[in-house]
Amino acid sequence: MSQLVFLVPLFPLVGFLLAGLGRNYLSRSVSGIIASAAVFASFVVSLFIFQEVRAEATPVIVELFPFIDVAGIRIPFAFQVDRLSVLFLLVITGVGFLIHLYSSAYMKEESAPHYARYFAYLNLFVFNMLLLVLGANYLIMFIGWEGVGLCSYLLIGYWFKNKAYGAAARKAFVMNRIGDLGFLLGLFFLLQQFGSLTFSEVFPGAAGAPSEIITLITLLLFVGATGKSAQIPLFTWLPDAMAGPTPVSALIHAATMVTAGIYMIARSNILYTLAPATQLVIAIIGLCTAILAATIALKQNDIKKVLAYSTVSQLGYMFLGLGVGAYTGAVFHVITHAFFKALLFLGAGSVIHAMHHEQDIRKMGGLAKKLPQTHLTFLIGCIAIAGIPPFSGFFSKDEILINAYAFSPVLYWIGMAGALMTAFYMFRLYATTFRGTFRGTCEQAHHLHESPWQMTLPLIILAIAAVAAGFMGIPELFAKDAHWLQRFLSPVFEQSTALQHAHTISHSTEYLLLGISIALLLTVIVYAWKRFSSKPDLNEAVGIGKLLERKWLVDELYDSIIARPLNHIAGWLNTVAEKKGIDGLVNGSGKLVQWGGRQLRLLQSGQVGGYLLWMVLGMLLLLVLIKTL
Amino acid sequence: MPVNYYIFLSLTLFSIGVAGVLTRRNAIIIFMCIELMLNSVNLLLVAFSKMHFGNVELSMLNSNVGIEAQLFVFFIMVVAAAEVSVGLAIIVMMYRNIHSVDVNFLNRLKH
Numbered sequence: 028m029s030q031l032v033f034l035v036p037l038f039p040l041v042g043f044l045l046a047g048l049g050r051n052y053l054s055r056s057v058s059g060i061i062a063s064a065a066v067f068a069s070f071v072v073s074l075f076i077f078q079e080v081r082a083e084a085t086p087v088i089v090e091l092f093p094f095i096d097v098a099g100i101r102i103p104f105a106f107q108v109d110r111l112s113v114l115f116l117l118v119i120t121g122v123g124f125l126i127h128l129y130s131s132a133y134m135k136e137e138s139a140p141h142y143a144r145y146f147a148y149l150n151l152f153v154f155n156m157l158l159l160v161l162g163a164n165y166l167i168m169f170i171g172w173e174g175v176g177l178c179s180y181l182l183i184g185y186w187f188k189n190k191a192y193g194a195a196a197r198k199a200f201v202m203n204r205i206g207d208l209g210f211l212l213g214l215f216f217l218l219q220q221f222g223s224l225t226f227s228e229v230f231p232g233a234a235g236a237p238s239e240i241i242t243l244i245t246l247l248l249f250v251g252a253t254g255k256s257a258q259i260p261l262f263t264w265l266p267d268a269m270a271g272p273t274p275v276s277a278l279i280h281a282a283t284m285v286t287a288g289i290y291m292i293a294r295s296n297i298l299y300t301l302a303p304a305t306q307l308v309i310a311i312i313g314l315c316t317a318i319l320a321a322t323i324a325l326k327q328n329d330i331k332k333v334l335a336y337s338t339v340s341q342l343g344y345m346f347l348g349l350g351v352g353a354y355t356g357a358v359f360h361v362i363t364h365a366f367f368k369a370l371l372f373l374g375a376g377s378v379i380h381a382m383h384h385e386q387d388i389r390k391m392g393g394l395a396k397k398l399p400q401t402h403l404t405f406l407i408g409c410i411a412i413a414g415i416p417p418f419s420g421f422f423s424k425d426e427i428l429i430n431a432y433a434f435s436p437v438l439y440w441i442g443m444a445g446a447l448m449t450a451f452y453m454f455r456l457y458a459t460t461f462r463g464t465f466r467g468t469c470e471q472a473h474h475l476h477e478s479p480w481q482m483t484l485p486l487i488i489l490a491i492a493a494v495a496a497g498f499m500g501i502p503e504l505f506a507k508d509a510h511w512l513q514r515f516l517s518p519v520f521e522q523s524t525a526l527q528h529a530h531t532i533s534h535s536t537e538y539l540l541l542g543i544s545i546a547l548l549l550t551v552i553v554y555a556w557k558r559f560s561s562k563p564d565l566n567e568a569v570g571i572g573k574l575l576e577r578k579w580l581v582d583e584l585y586d587s588i589i590a591r592p593l594n595h596i597a598g599w600l601n602t603v604a605e606k607k608g609i610d611g612l613v614n615g616s617g618k619l620v621q622w623g624g625r626q627l628r629l630l631q632s633g634q635v636g637g638y639l640l641w642m643v644l645g646m647l648l649l650l651v652l653i654k655t656l
Numbered sequence: 657m658p659v660n661y662y663i664f665l666s667l668t669l670f671s672i673g674v675a676g677v678l679t680r681r682n683a684i685i686i687f688m689c690i691e692l693m694l695n696s697v698n699l700l701l702v703a704f705s706k707m708h709f710g711n712v713e714l715s716m717l718n719s720n721v722g723i724e725a726q727l728f729v730f731f732i733m734v735v736a737a738a739e740v741s742v743g744l745a746i747i748v749m750m751y752r753n754i755h756s757v758d759v760n761f762l763n764r765l766k767h
Contacts, residue, residue, distance in 0.1 A: 633763030639677055 028075045029087040029108045035072050035116060036157040038065040039150040047147030050140045058139070059131035062146035066127050066153055070120035073113065080113045084518040088163050088227065095166070102224055107163035111519045114358065115160040115290055118365045122282045123153045125485035129373055130274040132481035133380060145185060145272070152178035156283050160290055164225040165214050168291065172210065172255065175284045176203040182279060183271040192270040202264040206254015213247030216240065230297045230522060238301065245298050245305040252288025257339050258316045258346060263582055265339055269331040273376030276331060281338050281372050282365035289345045289361050293519075296354045300523040310350025310434070314441055317343030319579065321448035325455070326568055326575035329386050330375045333456045337412065338368055340449060344427055347442060352527050353430035354520045355513050359500045360423035362512075366496050367411035367420055370489035374405035377478045377486065378460060382471055388456060389565050393465040397475040400483045402461050404490040409457045411493040413450035413548060419497035426502060428544075429537060433530040443544055450551045458559035466565075504537050662703035669696035683747050683757040687740075694736050701725040701732075 042065025046058045053061070080087075086109035094104040127149060134145055155178055159171025177200075184196030214224060220240050221229045233241065252258070257265035268280050279285070292299055292309070299306055317340045324336035341364050348357035379386055381398055395402040411418040414425065424446060432439035465472050477483065501509040508514070517524070568576045577583075630641070669692055676689030705725035712719050747757055754761050 635759040635762060636678060636681070643674060643678065 028079045032106050032108050035069045036154050038068040039154040043147050043150040046143045050143035055139045055142045058143035062150050063127040066124040070124050073116040073120050077113050102166050105163035106161040112160045119156050119283050122369050126274045126278040129482050129485045132479045148181045166224050179279050182275040183268045195267040195270040199264040199268050202261045203254045206251045209247045209250025213244050216244045233297050242302040242304050245302040256285050256288030256342050262339050266335040269335050277369045277372030281368040286361045292349045293354050297522040300526050306350050313343045313346025317445045321445045323578050324452040330388050348427035351430045351434040356426035363419035363423040363496045367408045367493040371408040377401040388459045390467045391460045392463040395461040404486040407490045409453045422497035422500050447551050450548050451555050454552050454555035455559045458556050459563040462560035659707045666696040666700040681758045698729045701729050
């Protein structure tokens with residue numbers, strides 16, 4: 028079955044071609060069914076592959092055709108099926124299918140060609156994402172990496188008639204390009220050092236390579252990851268990416284694409300384990316991002332913006348996990364986060380759908396009775412992300428934080444502060460949206476309705492997953508050898524585990540930390556719930572709150588130190604260097620030739636004698652030249 | 657006779673030809689001067705041919721040394737004859753059109 032892995036990306040590609048090329052002929056339901064069926068078929072194949080990989084630990088490499096074979100460099104177009112990639116396959120196709128299903132109702136208001144275009148992009152995205160996680164070498168991964176960036180751009184700018192959305196799409200694309208440049212440079216250094224980009228050839232020899240080179244390569248690859256996974260300094264595109272349709276935010280900007288950086292680092296875990304300096308950088312950047320984004324999320328009033336900053340923050344935790352060597356924890360958090368964040372985004376989409384495209388939570392309130400299913404699933408998502416046991420977010424976040432504690436207690440306490448903020452802003456969001464009294468217009472109140480089954484079914488399934496997914500990684504604290512995910516992924520991280528010295532924390536410390544964190548979390552949640560249910564934060568923020576609402580002015584900072592100087596330079600180049608320099612050179616050469624022509628024309632007098640004289644003189648000159656040379 | 661004499665004679669004839677072409681305005685005279693130059697070259701070729709043949713040793717009496725030059729002369733003659741026929745035709749046409757064979761009247765070919 029693993030040999031048939033090419034089917035997994037093939038289905039969405041076919042779906043993309045059918046829906047994309049037939050967008051003017053297919054009705055809405057047909058294109059929606061084609062796209063959803065394609066992803067569902069991939070999901071089924073992935074399930075079969077998963078069954079097989081569960082029994083067999085060694086990676087299967089499926090080589091389809093030689094891709095680059097020149098001058099000693101051999102890069103095949105090959106897929107690698109192992110335990111890491113199969114987990115991502117399941118998440119991408121599973122969550123992807125649910126979001127396709129959801130979209131088929133959410134996008135109903137679009138005209139048929141645009142509806143089909145939407146699904147074509149979505150399928151293309153799934154195809155590229157599968158390419159990214161299935162690639163058996165960095166180049167295939169890079170193809171998928173670029174492909175998902177493109178699809179992200181296309182889908183953020185899906186409503187391209189709105190100029191601001193187009194600008195958000197461009198911003199996402201440009202910021203990703205900056206990261207991609209780092210990734211590409213990393214690939215070149217890898218190729219120079221190892222002569223190959225294939226995982227199975229690079230990793231075994233990694234220990235023998237000079238450590239400076241490894242540090243350089245890992246840092247460059249991490250630059251790529253900061254772009255794709257929205258970390259400091261390249262995180263500002265993700266909140267703007269909320270311009271896209273909400274299911275897109277759920278699929279691309281929460282569940283799958285933004286975790287590509289984590290996948291890449293988990294895949295190259297041995298390189299990172301060999302570069303402790305890079306790991307430290309990753310841990311610090313991850314933690315800073317987690318805190319910074321969490322503080323911004325405290326004061327956002329757009330339901331999607333809160334979730335976007337929460338995503339950035341959670342991604343920061345995953346990078347913290349990678350930085351302290353908790354690769355399993357990071358992957359675990361990717362999976363649980365995919366479930367509960369997709370759930371929250373889809374829930375937000377359901378709210379927005381019911382509110383007729385109103386996204387400001389200050390104009391909502393009291394939606395719990397009107398949208399019972401959305402409300403319940405959203406609440407589950409909030410509890411999961413806040414990290415209350417036994418919901419999934421608790422297990423994965425706890426695993427990362429405990430590993431951070433083993434690395435350094437400071438990281439733990441800062442991370443814990445971020446987790447408290449997470450609980451606070453999530454319940455602020457929940458209470459403001461669903462509790463209290465309705466603050467919208469009468470017309471909105473009149474039209475409030477629960478979403479159709481295509482939208483609630485994915486919510487329910489994801490809610491179940493958000494509750495249950497944590498049980499695949501029960502910490503050793505509670506039961507011996509109950510961490511299924513750790514055992515499952517151990518072959519992937521084998522090399523790294525051998526190099527890491529296991530730091531263990533005594534169970535009593537761990538219990539103490541757990542107790543403190545749960546007590547603090549519950550306090551914060553109850554406080555936020557109480558406070559924002561009765562009198563939500565409707566006033567304009569002042570002081571530090573204003574600063575948070577304006578996102579620490581990071582966008583303005585980038586604007587003034589990067590964008591504006593660049594624009595000035597570009598303006599100077601345009602008006603001075605281009606108009607005077609380049610144009611002057613081009614026009615000048617033209618003018619010179621014209622002037623020369625006018626002068627030379629005088630020689631052509633029409634007198635035969637004159638011509639003959641020139642001819643004789645020329646011959647004499649030739650004669651002299653031949654004699655002298 | 658030393659070959660130098662022939663060279664000087666040819667040179668003189670050629671120079672007369674060049675001077676004639678450059679200074680005269682009558683097309684027929686110019687034409688004749690061109691012929692003069694061609695023939696001076698022919699003369700030189702024949703002279704060199706003879707010179708080379710004279711230098712060959714007696715044992716190689718049947719040698720073909722220098723024959724290429726004489727062949728070349730014939731080629732030049734043939735080409736000159738063809739050229740004369742074309743050139744004279746042009747001059748006749750010129751006379752018919754402008755009633756003169758002065759080349760300076762032909763400066764209207766420019767523009």
